Structures are given as C-alpha cells and as structure tokens.
Amino acid sequence: MSSFQSSLISEYHCFNCDADNPSVLKRKSTRNAKKIDYVALNNGEELRSKDMHRHIERFINFENDKPFDQLVHIIEEDQFNKLDDNYIENLIQKYHSKKPILIKRINPNIFPKNKSKLNLKFPQMSVSDITKVIGEDRPVEVMDVLTQNNSTSWNLGHWRDYYNKPFEDRDRIRNVISLEFSDTELNDLIDIPNFIKSIDVVNELYSAGIIDIKPKVSKYCLMSVKNSFTDFHIDFGGTSVYYTVLKGYKSFIMYPPTADNLKSYENWCLNDNQNSTWFGDLIKPIEQQQFLDKDGEDYYYLNNGLKIDIEAGDLLILPSGWIHSVYTAQDSVVIGGNFLTVSSINTHLKIFEIEKITKVPEKYKFPNFNRIMWLVGYNYLKNGDTGKLSNDEIDSLKALLNFYKIQYNQLYPTKTESSNSETTKKTNSNKNFKQVLKNSIPTGVIGSISQFINDLEKWIDSINHNKELTNGNKSNGEYLKRKIKTEDVSPSNKVKKAKVK
Numbered sequence: 083m084s085s086f087q088s089s090l091i092s093e094y095h096c097f098n099c100d101a102d103n104p105s106v107l108k109r110k111s112t113r114n115a116k117k118i119d120y121v122a123l124n125n126g127e128e129l130r131s132k133d134m135h136r137h138i139e140r141f142i143n144f145e146n147d148k149p150f151d152q153l154v155h156i157i158e159e160d161q162f163n164k165l166d167d168n169y170i171e172n173l174i175q176k177y178h179s180k181k182p183i184l185i186k187r188i189n190p191n192i193f194p195k196n197k198s199k200l201n202l203k204f205p206q207m208s209v210s211d212i213t214k215v216i217g218e219d220r221p222v223e224v225m226d227v228l229t230q231n232n233s234t235s236w237n238l239g240h241w242r243d244y245y246n247k248p249f250e251d252r253d254r255i256r257n258v259i260s261l262e263f264s265d266t267e268l269n270d271l272i273d274i275p276n277f278i279k280s281i282d283v284v285n286e287l288y289s290a291g292i293i294d295i296k297p298k299v300s301k302y303c304l305m306s307v308k309n310s311f312t313d314f315h316i317d318f319g320g321t322s323v324y325y326t327v328l329k330g331y332k333s334f335i336m337y338p339p340t341a342d343n344l345k346s347y348e349n350w351c352l353n354d355n356q357n358s359t360w361f362g363d364l365i366k367p368i369e370q371q372q373f374l375d376k377d378g379e380d381y382y383y384l385n386n387g388l389k390i391d392i393e394a395g396d397l398l399i400l401p402s403g404w405i406h407s408v409y410t411a412q413d414s415v416v417i418g419g420n421f422l423t424v425s426s427i428n429t430h431l432k433i434f435e436i437e438k439i440t441k442v443p444e445k446y447k448f449p450n451f452n453r454i455m456w457l458v459g460y461n462y463l464k465n466g467d468t469g470k471l472s473n474d475e476i477d478s479l480k481a482l483l484n485f486y487k488i489q490y491n492q493l494y495p496t497k498t499e500s501s502n503s504e505t506t507k508k509t510n511s512n513k514n515f516k517q518v519l520k521n522s523i524p525t526g527v528i529g530s531i532s533q534f535i536n537d538l539e540k541w542i543d544s545i546n547h548n549k550e551l552t553n554g555n556k557s558n559g560e561y562l563k564r565k566i567k568t569e570d571v572s573p574s575n576k577v578k579k580a581k582v583k
C-alpha cells in the first residue's frame with residue numbers, strides 16, 4: 083500500500099478480516115465510513131471504495147449529445163389512446179435493431195388511470211414478496227458488482243436478508259440479474275405483453291408444434307441494490323429485451339450494433355484490461371449524419387451512444403444486439419425478458435459469431451441457439467406463405483440460408499477446402515467441433531441437411547421471382563450441385579418434433 087493510500091485510513095484491518103470488519107477511512111462519522119475494496123487493492127489496483135464501481139462516475143457524467151426524443155422513440159400518456167398490441171408490434175418490427183422504444187408510465191398496476199389497451203400484468207412486489215412466492219431455498223446467482231463476477235452459493239432467503247439491510251450494513255454491492263422464474267409460481271402472477279409474444283420466434287415455433295419445450299429466457303426478475311452497475315454487454319444471441327421497473331430507478335447507456343461498434347466490442351471483450359477500460363472510449367465518434375436507411379432512420383445518428391432513465395411503471399424495449407451498461411441509483415426491482423425476432427435475425431447471427439470469437443461460456447448463451455435458427459428456416463419452408471412475406475423476412479431468410487451453408491461446408495468441406503483448411507490439420511479438435519455442430523442441427527426434424535438447404539433455397543428463389551426482387555444476394559440456385567453425401571442424411575427424418583432443453 084502506498085503512503086498516500088495508508089494516509090487515508092484511520093483504522094486498518096487486514097485483507098482477511100476486512101470482509102466482516104472493514105478498514106475505516108479517515109472521516110468524521112463511522113456510520114458513513116467508506117469500505118475499502120481490498121480484493122482490488124490486493125490485486126495491485128488503486129485504493130477505492132467497495133460501494134462504487136470504478137465506472138459509475140463515467141456513467142453518471144455521460145450526457146446525450148442530441149435531444150432525447152431524437153435518440154429514443156418515446157410514447158407518453160397522451161398517445162395511449164392509439165396504443166394497442168398491433169401498434170407496438172409494428173414499431174418493434176420497424177425499428178428492430180435501430181432504436182430503443184420507451185413507453186412512459188404504462189404499467190396499470192402502478193398507474194391505474196392509464197387508458198392503454200395493452201394487457202400488462204406486472205404487479206408491484208417487494209423482494210420479500212417475491213421470495214415468499216418463489217421460495218427461500220431457490221438458488222440464485224448473485225453478481226459482485228465491483229468484480230462483475232457471479233457467485234452461485236446464494237439462495238433467495240439469503241438474498242432477501244441481504245437486500246433488506248440498510249445500505250451501510252451491506253458488506254459489498256451485489257446484484258441479481260439472472261433469476262428466470264417461468265418455472266415457478268411467480269410465472270402465473272406476471273404476463274408478457276402480447277406484442278412481445280406475437281413476434282417472439284420461440285413462441286412461434288412452440289405454437290407451430292416444432293418445439294415442445296421453450297428455452298427459459300422470457301421472464302427474469304432483477305433485484306439490484308443502490309449503486310449496482312452492470313458493465314457493457316450484449317444480451318445473448320443479440321436478443322431484444324423488454325424491461326419494466328416495478329420499484330426504484332434504472333439508467334442505461336447504450337450503443338447501436340454498427341459494424342464498427344461490434345468490432346470495438348469484440349476487441350474490448352478480448353482485452354486483458356477490459357474491466358478497467360470504459361467501453362465508450364472505444365467508440366469512434368461520428369459527428370455528421372451518415373445516411374438514412376430505407377425507413378428514413380439514421381442508424382448512425384445514434385452512434386455516440388445514448389442514456390435512458392427508466393422509472394417505476396415505464397417499459398423499455400431494448401433493440402436487438404445493442405451494447406449496454408446499467409446503473410442502479412436506488413434499490414430496484416425489475417421484470418424483464420429476452421426474445422428473438424425474425425426481423426433481427428441478421429443481428430442475432432452476428433452476435434452468435436461474436437460470442438464464439440470471444441469465447442462466451444455455454445451457460446451464458448441463448449439455450450440451443452443454433453438448433454432454433456435451423457428450425458426457423460424449417461418453419462418457413464413448412465408453414466410459410468410465399469405471398470405474405472415482408473422484405474425484412476426475405477432478407478432474414480437469405481441470411482439464414484447463408485448461415486446454414488457455412489455450417490454445411492464446415493461439416494462437409496470439399497476435397498480442396500479440407501486440404502487447404504488449417505483447422506482440419508488439428509484433427510481431434512476439428513472432429514470434436516464437427517460433432518458438436520452436428521448435434522446442434524435438428525436433423526431429426528429437418529431431415530437431410532443438404533436436401534433441406536436445397537429446398538429452402540428453391541423456395542426463397544420462388545419468392546424472389548414472384549416479387550421480382552433484384553437487390554440483395556439473389557441466389558443462382560447453383561449451390562450443392564455436387565452429389566449429396568450419404569452421411570448427412572438423417573435416418574430418422576420422419577420425426578418432426580424437436581425438444582429444446
């Protein structure tokens with residue numbers, strides 16, 4: 083410890099004792115004494131308080147560089163009379179990755195006079211109420227805010243006791259952001275808005291009978307104490323998020339998933355100094371309007387990031403693939419959930435790739451993502467109506483087709499490809515990679531991979547002809563002219579129901 087650091091301490095307790103009985107900084111009142119983070123200090127980092135993540139100051143000082151209503155699509159109470167599920171669904175489809183949507187004071191359990199026709203069911207509940215409904219013994223993963231590491235040794239009873247302590251009696255700042263409760267009794271008390279259910283890809287596959295178990299990602303209860311901070315991240319699979327505050331107050335800073343920003347994000351994740359680097363410093367500023375997309379939205383206009391405050395009763399729709407961090411200024415309870423949409427498939431696939439490159443552990447990925455992506459194409463081929471597809475859907479199908487082809491080529495490289503490929507020289511890891519990939523493709527449902535790709539390609543071509551689309555990667559129908567190999571023909575292609583675990 084430097085002499086400067088020791089000069090700040092009036093009563094020193096060693097690292098081992100500090101957890102129960104922290105060192106006291108020189109201050110008038112011991113009640114307000116700062117708790118030193120000895121975990122960080124021991125790792126050679128600077129002296130700092132356990133109550134404050136190092137980036138909170140940067141977060142608080144961040145200011146939007148443009149008027150708020152140009153950065154976010156805001157819906158206020160005076161627009162509620164036109165608000166129904168269709169209206170919001172169309173907005174989400176229109177913006178998909180492009181703009182966050184914030185609906186102010188929409189929760190009727192908090193604002194009973196609100197006149198919207200949305201079916202929101204988000205009752206106000208305390209952490210004690212939630213614990214009573216779910217059960218004290220339910221294990222819960224708890225994030226230590228300063229290190230951003232998760233601990234699995236907690237249950238809800240312990241968490242409630244921690245959360246209900248006054249601020250100054252909490253040993254460290256901790257946050258719960260991954261308690262999915264759709265398999266608990268809380269599930270019946272809370273309902274996802276219809277406008278989310280109707281565009282959620284997983285829901286669509288479930289309704290079509292293509293999967294019979296849904297991945298558990300749609301209902302999370304987040305319980306954060308004052309001064310919680312979640313560093314920048316992208317939600318798994320580039321999912322969109324609905325997020326509503328039941329109690330307290332939350333602030334987001336977010337950046338759109340432009341190619342440059344995603345590259346910066348990837349580099350930041352792979353950097354040894356990730357924790358000490360403020361992600362916003364890696365964003366290349368764009369001063370001037372770049373271009374308008376086909377809906378007239380200037381996606382790049384938002385590039386410098388934006389900050390959104392969310393109060394109790396508000397609902398945020400975070401678009402697909404956005405890079406965000408979250409600060410909690412007051413003890414808060416939030417309900418949120420993740421969903422994949424067809425219009426954002428391109429972004430989902432990009433983020434899936436980044437997760438591979440940055441080696442995100444399986445546990446933190448969207449469950450069975452690859453399998454679901456194949457089943458989306460299968461569902462279109464089986465149930466889609468070529469006459470009714472939007473241009474966004476067609477673009478997404480083309481992206482999916484390309485994604486399938488890449489995987490097919492990884493599984494069955496041509497002779498030239500395999501002799502050129504560096505990876506095939508690492509025979510064992512390559513075999514393992516292929517096995518994992520093969521297991522994640524639902525051949526029990528789609529049948530032969532090559533036949534499926536051929537059929538889908540022909541189907542997409544037929545839409546192209548009907549719509550006389552000339553832009554995009556128009557397929558020439560030339561793929562897979564080579565002979566279909568026997569080993570990729572599933573023996574069980576009559577089984578048409580997949581299980582998602």
Ligand SMILES: O=C(O)CCC(=O)C(=O)O
Pocket residue numbers: 257259304306310311312317323332406407408409418
């Ligand atoms: O509320 C938080 O601290 C983090 C929430 C979040 O970013 C998420 O769940 O993706």
